[in-house]
Amino acid sequence: MTSDDGAEPSTLPRRQLGRFLREHREAIGLTLAKAAALVELSQAALQRIESARTKKVRTVDVRALCELYEVSPEETARALDLAEQAKVTSWYTAFAGLYSDPTFNMYVELSASARQLISYQEIVLGLLQTPDYARALISAFYREDSTEDIERRVELRMKRQSIVTRKADPVRLELLLHESALRRIVGGPKVMARQLAHLAEIGKRPNISIRIQPFTAGYASGLFHGPFVILDFGTDSKGRVVEPPLVYFEGHGKPDLYLESEADVRRYDELASEIRSTAHDEVRSRELLRRAAREYGA
Known part of the structure; x- marks a missing residue:
């Protein structure tokens, strides 16, 4: 999607491409200066590509770097696609195709790079799912997949929880987490019992906060909003933002969406704050999870 309003091209593809190329360069032990020289770029030019500080990323340079780093054809195609995406001006960024594949899922890579995730959900978030709960959801969505493919997807989801x-x-x-997630049965009562008991337990970790928003809370901001994730990439040792935050929406068969503008991120920060203000605290939420787990037979 393009726009003629003078907006800047999205930074997200450039950020992902820079990270991709930097990680592959470091994996084979090349310095920035050496890699730049071998593909006939200046060190400053390659540094700008890796740090996403250039709007003009030439596909010929990306292809040369991928050849130098001995990147597979599939991953090279992915990098070239990012280079093309980096040229598009849009008020949002959408990724599908390569980036819907379990191996190359964009959101998975971004969440692994983030320092904090704030998420509103109406089913259990993938990072906190049990294998049986994940298997039930994945099997229902990928109905044409073989058992082996389903298990591969489940295995990948479990690994990402690390x-x-x-x-x-x-x-x-x-x-x-909306209270409906406690009542909407996924995989049967036994699966639900184990899943909710797992949430109650994992929520004790110091880096994980789980709060239940009850049905009685109504609509935050008077809107019917769907699930979303805010990704915050933190600050460096000098207090500077490492990367701008993003808002992510899962596509569920359609392209995943990412909002990047400060105004959009601020709007969803405010929405999360309103949801938080209507949710039970962690202790009460844990009690509700355990009670619901017992009702399912845990």
Whole structure:
């Protein structure tokens, strides 16, 4: 989607491309200066690409860098797609195709790079799902997939949960979960019982906050808003923002959407604050999760 209103091209594809190229360069042990020389770029030019500080990313340079870094054809196609996306001016960024694949999911990469995630959900967030709960959801959505493919997707989802469960510098997660998630049965009563008991337990971690928004809270801001995730990438040692925050919306078969403007991020920060103000505290939420788990037979 393009616009003629003079808006700047989205920074998200450039940020992802820069991170992609930097990680592959470092993986083979090349310095910035050496890599730049080998593809006939100046060190400053390559640094601008890696730090997303250039609006003009040439596909010929991206292809040369991918060849130098011995990137696979699939990943090269991904990098070239990012370079093309970086040229598009839009008030939002949409990714599908390559980025809907479990291996290359854009949101997965972004959340792994974030320092904090604030999410409102009406089903359990993937980062906190049990294998059986995830399997029930994935099987219902990917009905044409083989059992092996379903299990691969479940395995990948479980592995990605390490960003919030690892001992070293885990991502901070605040989950604002609507009460409907406790009542909407996924996979049957036993699956629900284990899932809700798991939420009650994992919510004790110092980096994870789970709060239930009750039905009685009504609509925050008087709007019917859907699930969303705010990704905050934190600040560096000097207090400077590492990367601008984003708001993410899962596409559910359509392209995933990302909002990048300060106004949009601020609007969803305010929405999250309103939801938070109507939600139960962590202790009360944990009690509700345990009670519901017992009702399902835990």
